Amino acid sequence: MPEKDLPEPQHRQYTAEERRLRKQNLLITLLGFCTAYAQLHKLIIPLVLKLTPLHVSPYSKIDFWFLHSLLFFFLLRKTRKLGPLGSLLAGVGILYGVFEVYEVFLGRLGGWLAFSRLLSSVPISFCCGLLMTVKDIDRRLGYAWAGVGILALSFLPNEKHFWEMKAAPQEETSKTVSAEIEVEAFTECGATEVRLQDEAVEFLRHHPLTTIEVRPCGFYPAILDLPKTLRLSNPTNEALNIHYLAFKNGKQSASWNIVLKPQQSLQKRLERAEAAIVYSDSLPKAGLSALIDKSAGERWIWTRSPISVRRVDEF
Numbered sequence: 001m002p003e004k005d006l007p008e009p010q011h012r013q014y015t016a017e018e019r020r021l022r023k024q025n026l027l028i029t030l031l032g033f034c035t036a037y038a039q040l041h042k043l044i045i046p047l048v049l050k051l052t053p054l055h056v057s058p059y060s061k062i063d064f065w066f067l068h069s070l071l072f073f074f075l076l077r078k079t080r081k082l083g084p085l086g087s088l089l090a091g092v093g094i095l096y097g098v099f100e101v102y103e104v105f106l107g108r109l110g111g112w113l114a115f116s117r118l119l120s121s122v123p124i125s126f127c128c129g130l131l132m133t134v135k136d137i138d139r140r141l142g143y144a145w146a147g148v149g150i151l152a153l154s155f156l157p158n159e160k161h162f163w164e165m166k167a168a169p170q171e172e173t174s175k176t177v178s179a180e181i182e183v184e185a186f187t188e189c190g191a192t193e194v195r196l197q198d199e200a201v202e203f204l205r206h207h208p209l210t211t212i213e214v215r216p217c218g219f220y221p222a223i224l225d226l227p228k229t230l231r232l233s234n235p236t237n238e239a240l241n242i243h244y245l246a247f248k249n250g251k252q253s254a255s256w257n258i259v260l261k262p263q264q265s266l267q268k269r270l271e272r273a274e275a276a277i278v279y280s281d282s283l284p285k286a287g288l289s290a291l292i293d294k295s296a297g298e299r300w301i302w303t304r305s306p307i308s309v310r311r312v313d314e315f
Contacts (some may be wrong), residue, residue: 080137
């Protein structure tokens with residue numbers, strides 16, 4: 001039979017119930033894909049890193065938020081409806097994704113950690129929001145708002161303190177920070193807070209160093225001019241995970257971490273920045289080393305807990 005005489009193909013007409021089930025399956029499949037990706041970043045990669053020299057780095061820490069997406073996916077797959085618990089979890093997921101974007105925007109997360117958190121949390125947040133727009137899966141808007149409220153209340157104390165500290169005058173802020181981390185004035189070795197004042201400037205003038213090393217008293221020197229090439233030295237008998245954060249124009253401009261083996265020294269070429277900080281999460285009590293570009297001015301504060309590099313006028 002000639003092709004032109006063949007009957008037109010008939011497309012199947014789906015019933016309303018079949019269309020509803022197809023839409024449900026599509027959304028559940030999308031959520032399953034995003035959940036699997038979240039498990040990769042929050043659970044599997046950290047577990048693998050625990051078997052490497054990076055086991056002391058923050059990247060090897062398991063993010064237990066992977067349980068949220070896992071529970072949400074299996075609940076929806078089993079019941080095929082949101083209901084009260086599913087709506088509550090959806091509300092939590094939506095706000096958590098927004099909060100991760102907010103943390104990256106403020107510079108609290110950098111490098112691979114920021115990339116990993118965004119790729120694992122934002123898709124889940126998007127799926128939760130998409131599911132809450134579907135009316136035929138028993139969504140409960142009240143429970144979703146309750147989930148948003150519960151998570152917001154858990155974040156509120158820390159965020160309130162953070163913004164109060166930024167808004168406070170310089171004198172009050174200095175007292176608050178000092179009271180929290182129990183630090184004294186600038187010390188040449190193992191400092192947990194460095195202020196670019198007369199004592200620090202005098203130290204810079206008489207100690208033109210380009211090497212940072214870990215001494216028994218902590219990181220030395222506590223402050224140095226930002227060099228083009230920085231030498232890091234680990235004379236201890238333990239591997240150390242060293243972090244470097246650089247800031248330019250009020251924003252984080254570079255970040256990296258490196259594992260120094262026992263008795264190892266190496267050099268790193270640095271990009272131009274206004275200020276930077278070097279510290280180790282392997283030795284929290286070792287303090288920090290502050291790096292400053294001479295042309296960046298003399299109104300900077302570095303703190304170890306919390307990790308912070310700011311101009312005085314940013315408070």
